[in-house]
Structures are given as C-alpha cells and as structure tokens.
Amino acid sequence: MNRLLDVWKWIDDRSGYSDYVLPLMKHIVPRDARWWYVFGSATLASFIVQVLTGICLAMAYVPGGDQAYESLKFITDQAFMGSVLRGMHYYGASAMVTLAVVHMVQVFLHASYKFPRELNWMSGVVVLFVVLGMAFTGQLLRWDANGVWSVTVAAEMAGRTPIIGPALSHFIMGGETVGGSTLSRFFAIHVFVLPGLIFAGVGLHLMLLFRHGVSEMPNRDEPVDPATYREEYEARLKKTGVPFWPDAAWRDAVFSTVVVGVILLCAVFLGPPSLDHPPDPSSIQANPMPDWYFWWYFAVLSMLPPGLETWVILGAPVLGFLVLFCVPLISNRGHRAPSARPWAVGIVIAGAAAFVALTIFGYREPWSPDFGVPPLPESVVGVDSGTVAEGAKLAHSKGCLYCHHIDGYGGHRGPELSYIGDELTADDIIIRINNGGYNMPAFAGNVTTAELSAIVAFLQTRKSKDVVTDTSG
Ligand code: HEC
Known part of the structure; x- marks a missing residue:
C-alpha cells in the first residue's frame, strides 16, 4: 500500500498534477x-x-x-x-x-x-x-x-x-x-x-x-x-x-x-x-x-x-x-x-x-443542375413528331434541361433558352453545344451529328412569336 502511495507521489511530483491540473x-x-x-x-x-x-x-x-x-x-x-x-x-x-x-x-x-x-x-x-x-x-x-x-x-x-x-x-x-x-x-x-x-x-x-x-x-x-x-x-x-x-x-x-x-x-x-x-x-x-x-x-x-x-x-x-x-x-x-x-x-x-x-x-436549386426535370410537354414544343420534336426530346435526354429552362421547364444553372432562336444563329448554337462554355460541359463527343442538328432545329424554333402562337393555340 505504502509502495503504491510512493509511486503516486512520484508521478504527482514529477508531472505536476496537484500543482497544475487539480487547480x-x-x-x-x-x-x-x-x-x-x-x-x-x-x-x-x-x-x-x-x-x-x-x-x-x-x-x-x-x-x-x-x-x-x-x-x-x-x-x-x-x-x-x-x-x-x-x-x-x-x-x-x-x-x-x-x-x-x-x-x-x-x-x-x-x-x-x-x-x-x-x-x-x-x-x-x-x-x-x-x-x-x-x-x-x-x-x-x-x-x-x-x-x-x-x-x-x-x-x-x-x-x-x-x-x-x-x-x-x-x-x-x-x-x-x-x-x-x-x-x-x-x-x-x-x-x-x-x-x-x-x-x-x-x-x-x-x-x-x-x-x-x-x-x-x-x-x-x-x-x-x-x-x-x-x-x-x-x-x-x-x-x-x-x-x-x-x-x-x-x-x-x-x-x-x-x-x-x-x-x-x-x-x-x-x-x-x-x-x-x-x-x-x-x-x-x-x-x-x-x-x-x-x-x-x-x-x-x-x-x-x-x-x-x-x-x-x-x-x-x-x-x-x-x-x-x-x-x-x-x-x-x-x-x-x-x-x-x-x-x-x-x-x-x-x-x-x-x-x-x-x-x-x-x-x-438554382446554382445546381436540376436532375429531376420532366421532358418538355407538347404544349411547349408545339409539334409531336419530326425533327423538332426529336430535338426537344434530346434536350431532355442529353441533359440540356438540367441547366436550361424553356417556358418554365428545366433547371436554372445556365441561361434561359425560351427565345434562344431570336438571339443565336444555328451556327452559334452548334459551336456552343460542341465547345461548352463557362459552367457548361462540351458536348462534342457526346452527341452525333444527327442529334446535334435535331437539337439545333428545335432551339431555332424557340422565338418569342412562336411562344405567342403556342399559348394561343
Ligand atoms: C451543367 C449545366 C449545363 C448543361 C448540361 C448544358 N448547358 Fe448550356 N449553358 C450552361 C451555362 C452555364 C451557359 C452559359 C455559358 C457561358 O456564358 O459561357 C450555357 C450556355 C448555353 C447556350 C448559349 C445561351 C446564350 O444565351 O448565349 C446555349 C445555346 C446552350 N447553353 C445550349 C445547351 C444545350 C443544347 C445543351 C444540351 C446539349 C446544354 N446547353 C447543356 C450550362 C449548361
């Protein structure tokens, strides 16, 4: 018993437990x-x-x-x-x-x-x-x-x-x-x-x-x-x-x-x-x-x-x-x-x-792509078959809509594309899709030529007067 006490005293003295830690x-x-x-x-x-x-x-x-x-x-x-x-x-x-x-x-x-x-x-x-x-x-x-x-x-x-x-x-x-x-x-x-x-x-x-x-x-x-x-x-x-x-x-x-x-x-x-x-x-x-x-x-x-x-x-x-x-x-x-x-x-x-x-x-959102977006409904696209309708489907399946919204559908990571047909020519759009941009991935290796032209054909229809006919019809 005494021995143990001595050991403790030694530890206490050398470590300073009573002098520093206890206080x-x-x-x-x-x-x-x-x-x-x-x-x-x-x-x-x-x-x-x-x-x-x-x-x-x-x-x-x-x-x-x-x-x-x-x-x-x-x-x-x-x-x-x-x-x-x-x-x-x-x-x-x-x-x-x-x-x-x-x-x-x-x-x-x-x-x-x-x-x-x-x-x-x-x-x-x-x-x-x-x-x-x-x-x-x-x-x-x-x-x-x-x-x-x-x-x-x-x-x-x-x-x-x-x-x-x-x-x-x-x-x-x-x-x-x-x-x-x-x-x-x-x-x-x-x-x-x-x-x-x-x-x-x-x-x-x-x-x-x-x-x-x-x-x-x-x-x-x-x-x-x-x-x-x-x-x-x-x-x-x-x-x-x-x-x-x-x-x-x-x-x-x-x-x-x-x-x-x-x-x-x-x-x-x-x-x-x-x-x-x-x-x-x-x-x-x-x-x-x-x-x-x-x-x-x-x-x-x-x-x-x-x-x-x-x-x-x-x-x-x-x-x-x-x-x-x-x-x-x-x-x-x-x-x-x-x-x-x-x-x-x-x-x-x-x-x-x-x-x-x-x-x-x-x-x-809106800084992040929205991965849950539904495909564009026909009321927005305007047609239900042909190249334009195909392009609208691709805009969904290729992920464009994750980041871009069109008439209220889609994410907000990138600029709205509702009237993109007014702003950019087909060539501009092709360059953009192929090369991407600031916060937009390049799609060059990810879309075929046919897919690309379908998407472009669809985006070309996105003009403000089209939207007016859309809502009236
Ligand atoms: C990860 C998000 C994202 C995806 C996916 C995406 N984009 Fe973009 N997109 C952007 C951003 C951000 C910009 C703006 C880039 C800049 O200003 O440099 C942009 C710009 C554009 C523009 C130019 C818009 C303008 O007003 O100048 C077009 C056209 C475009 N994207 C089309 C597409 C298409 C078509 C797809 C699908 C094949 C697509 N984007 C997929 C984020 C995205």
Whole structure:
C-alpha cells in the first residue's frame, strides 16, 4: 500500500498534477452559468470524436487518385466498424461546425467577448475558420463527384484573386486541374496542417479561459468597466462562485455525452453519406452538392450578377472573417445584457433567418443542375413528331434541361433558352453545344451529328412569336 502511495507521489511530483491540473479542475467559476455554457465543451468533445475517428479512417484510406475511391468503398463495405467510423466522422463534422457556431452565438449574445476576454473571442474566430477549412478539405477526400466539384469551385474562387490568383489556384489543386496531386495535397492539409492549427488554437483558447475566468451571466446593472471589472469579478466569485469540478462541469459532461451519443446513433442508423459516382469532371451526371453547411454560400453566389461574383466570391469570406475577428475591438466595454443590446439580438435573428432561407434556396436549386426535370410537354414544343420534336426530346435526354429552362421547364444553372432562336444563329448554337462554355460541359463527343442538328432545329424554333402562337393555340 505504502509502495503504491510512493509511486503516486512520484508521478504527482514529477508531472505536476496537484500543482497544475487539480487547480484547473477546482478553479472557482460563477454559479449562474448553468446550461448556457455547455456548447464550448461540447465543441471540444466533437473535435475529440473527429480526431479519434479520423485516425482510424486514415489507417485504411489511400490518398491517391486511383485508389482513394476504392479504399473508401473498402472502409464502408468491408472494414471492421468502417461504416460506423465513417458515419461518425461525417456527423461529427456537422456537429462540430454547428456547435462551434452555436457557442459563438451564445458568447456574442452575452457579450462575453468584452474586456478582458477579447483574445478569447479572437482565437475562437480563428479556430472556427480553420474548422470550416477542415469541413471543406474533408469533402474532397471523399473523392466522389461532389467533392471534386466543390474543390473546382473553390479553385475557381482562388483563381480570381488579383495578381496571385493563378499561383494560388495552382497551389490548391497541385496542378492545373483537380487530380491525384490535389488529393495528396488536401490529405496533408486535412490531417496535418489544419488539425495542428486547431490543437494550437484550442490550447490558446483554453489557456485564456483559465486566465480570465468564465464570464458570469450578463446583468443589466453590471456593465463592464475595464478599470474596475477584474476586482468586481473576483469579489463576486468569492461570494457566489463554485468549483468548476464537479459543480459546473457535470452539465458539460452530460451535454457532451448526449452529443457524442447522437453522433453515434446517426452513424449507426443513418450511415455515412453514400459515395456517389467516382469523379469525372467532364461528366454532367455529377450531382454537385457540397455538404449542407455550405449550401447557403453557393446560393448567394448563384444569385449574384456575374460582374459582382468575382468580388463577392473572394471578398465575402475575407470580410466575414475580419468583421467577426474585430468584434471586440469595436466595443469591449459597457452593457453585456442582451436586453440592453437589442441590435445584437437583431443581428443574430437576422443572421439565423438569412441562413435558413439561403440554405433552403441553395438546396432547391438554382446554382445546381436540376436532375429531376420532366421532358418538355407538347404544349411547349408545339409539334409531336419530326425533327423538332426529336430535338426537344434530346434536350431532355442529353441533359440540356438540367441547366436550361424553356417556358418554365428545366433547371436554372445556365441561361434561359425560351427565345434562344431570336438571339443565336444555328451556327452559334452548334459551336456552343460542341465547345461548352463557362459552367457548361462540351458536348462534342457526346452527341452525333444527327442529334446535334435535331437539337439545333428545335432551339431555332424557340422565338418569342412562336411562344405567342403556342399559348394561343
Ligand atoms: C451543367 C449545366 C449545363 C448543361 C448540361 C448544358 N448547358 Fe448550356 N449553358 C450552361 C451555362 C452555364 C451557359 C452559359 C455559358 C457561358 O456564358 O459561357 C450555357 C450556355 C448555353 C447556350 C448559349 C445561351 C446564350 O444565351 O448565349 C446555349 C445555346 C446552350 N447553353 C445550349 C445547351 C444545350 C443544347 C445543351 C444540351 C446539349 C446544354 N446547353 C447543356 C450550362 C449548361
């Protein structure tokens, strides 16, 4: 018995457990924090899930152009627990992004970023953007059409940077196009670079948490005055504080357990996202859908007039980061209570509403091809046999309608073709179909000469006066 005690004393002395770890666990926190404060620790818990499942996945995953897809199939279908691990890593990513944002919103609403916790907030914002980087690079590692397409969009974004654009997009893709070397690059970033940054960022974040203490629930009668805040905080803690462990931490433990449980249940019952087709950047069958937390952004991009796109594509993420990062610099004193900061509540409500609306919009279309379009009915085509009718059928079967709409039928990825006969000659249309364009695949190898002339014959009938006769008849 004594021996054991000696061993423990040795470990305790050499490691500093009693001197460093215990005080952290036992440090005094405000009593009133309660359930509001569980989101930060739950974000950390989901990060730990990501690290553990990520390591397991990396043991079987091959970051090579030809084998990545195969190795994921192996993990999903054959490896021991592979499907559950992939699922946990997938839902864990959603959980981490969601919880990090909820945590940030809570801190913003309670203005916990004010003096002396400005750096807590700023380090948190940096970590949030790195987490989004993780979510994004992770999508490519799935190496299916979705991932490849998302990265193509990102590379295009980066390519528009003034001066350094081409070099930047070359760096992201590891070459001129998305290919095997892109995958190696993203793998290195996803498993070494960004996790390293997150560990460092979270470490700093936690250190600052202990340095300045957990903020109290905001109180209308106690606005923050940097000159006196620290003393007042200490005095209040003395009166009403409780030790972090176990008085406050049990709520964190309960909530984190629920979060991990939900991630596990989703993984078991919903399973990992199915791998769609292996990537083929020229294939129009690719269903270009990034993970849900990015839909709103693609919706925004789709609504912009082309002239503005460049600026927003590039500027929005940078501006978003700067604005968030600088929040404590804009105001670090005064009221913390939401009731005294109605504009803060307004920002959160407006932001949430915009997010929901844009997400729904982004999910529905219009930036993505619509693969569910029906063929054109005869009322639109005008005839039910002959070359023109044949061309109308081909416009559906060849996928033109995925992206183009004609009299209300079809997707909105490309321009409307209802009156294209007024605008382009047969030759123009042939050139366009053969060569494709910006966001339109080239069809040269995909249609026969006969099919091509049928499509062109049909499109040539799309004139505004035809439409008038159509609706009258
Ligand atoms: C993946 C989406 C997509 C598919 C599939 C697609 N297009 Fe397009 N198409 C576009 C986009 C985007 C543009 C605009 C390109 C540009 O401005 O460079 C476009 C432009 C055009 C134009 C020129 C329109 C104008 O107003 O100048 C024509 C004509 C056209 N497409 C016909 C077709 C036909 C015919 C098919 C089927 C064989 C087809 N497209 C398939 C996305 C698509």
